[in-house]
Amino acid sequence: MTNPAPQPSPQPSPEIPRYQEIVSILLKEIEQGAYRLGARMPTEFELCSRFDVSRYTVREAMRKLEDMGLVSRRPGIGTILAATTADGRYANSINSLDELMQYASDTRMEVLGTELIEADEELAALMNCEPGTPWYRMDAQRWASDTRKPFCTTTLWVRGDFAGIVPRIGKEQRAVYRMIEEAHGVTIREVLQDIEGIVLDDRTAATLDAPAGSAGLKITRLYLGTDGQVFEGSVNIHPTGRFRYSMRLQRQDNPSGRRKGTRD
Structure with missing residues (x-):
């Protein structure tokens, strides 16, 4: 996994759910090749620390990426990048x-x-x-x-x-x-x-x-x-x-x- 360059966490928007903002950032990083296909994504702890949010918010963001077919969760391994483009659904x-x-x-x-x-x-x-x-x-x-x-x-x-x-x-x-x-x-x-x-x-x-x-x-x-x-x-x-x-x-x-x- 390639660690993306640290960026300041965006200010929360009252109209956009916080987890959705995290999804947008991770989507952009995936498109830019920050994470290698098949490699482990950042852990919940790492994402909580980076975005200053709760584990619940991070889990919602990762669930959204999983629903889009981009990541998969594997017991004992963690969350893996399964695709670099969403399945369109x-x-x-x-x-x-x-x-x-x-x-x-x-x-x-x-x-x-x-x-x-x-x-x-x-x-x-x-x-x-x-x-x-x-x-x-x-x-x-x-x-x-x-x-x-x-x-x-x-x-x-x-x-x-x-x-x-x-x-x-x-x-x-x-x-x-x-x-x-x-x-x-x-x-x-x-x-x-x-x-x-x-x-x-x-x-x-x-x-x-x-x-x-x-x-x-x-x-x-x-x-x-x-x-x-x-x-x-x-x-x-x-x-x-x-x-x-x-x-x-x-x-x-x-x-x-x-x-x-x-x-x-």
């Missing part, structure tokens, strides 16, 4: 509401159109509301900072009584549900998510600049408040080759010491 790892909020901050949504509609039977079934309920519908594209094409189309619905935040959507790089919480005093209870494989129709393919009839991934999310009612919903469609969704599953301890589904 936007990598998404969402395991909590905090990570969902970070996802909104790390990407940019471009709103293509907005209209106030009344829910038909299909939308009412999706949102678990009465037909005729007013909703704001927005058609949009979402971009990552390191992609030249949108990595998804988004259809977003916001309940009609939250009209005040609609003009801010797409202009502020923030999670929509957080805007609603802050502006209207709503507290989110849970997010329901459904993932399915689809075939891109002609219209969606043209919007994404992808081949019609090619494979895609459809992710539907419904945001519920403490009253159990949906106040926001979205359908995101990703073309093949531009998106990767990852999650981490952990075993939960069973306080009773028994396996679920068994009886004494």
Whole structure:
């Protein structure tokens, strides 16, 4: 490993997460050949010292590089430089509401159109509301900072009584549900998510600049408040080759010491 020349740590930006600033610096150094392919990357301790940040921040930065296919973690060895160019896909790892909020901050949504509609039977079934309920519908594209094409189309619905935040959507790089919480005093209870494989129709393919009839991934999310009612919903469609969704599953301890589904 070639140690890069020491540089002063950049001043934190209130708009860019600290780990993302570290990712940008390391990406530039990788492109400039500061690290040899297959060689060990700096340790967490070295990066913490260099950037004056916590181990959590460094781990988030390295996780982002790993999601991009640039580094790999090997037990007993450390973090290895696996590639010098990213694989071109936007990598998404969402395991909590905090990570969902970070996802909104790390990407940019471009709103293509907005209209106030009344829910038909299909939308009412999706949102678990009465037909005729007013909703704001927005058609949009979402971009990552390191992609030249949108990595998804988004259809977003916001309940009609939250009209005040609609003009801010797409202009502020923030999670929509957080805007609603802050502006209207709503507290989110849970997010329901459904993932399915689809075939891109002609219209969606043209919007994404992808081949019609090619494979895609459809992710539907419904945001519920403490009253159990949906106040926001979205359908995101990703073309093949531009998106990767990852999650981490952990075993939960069973306080009773028994396996679920068994009886004494």
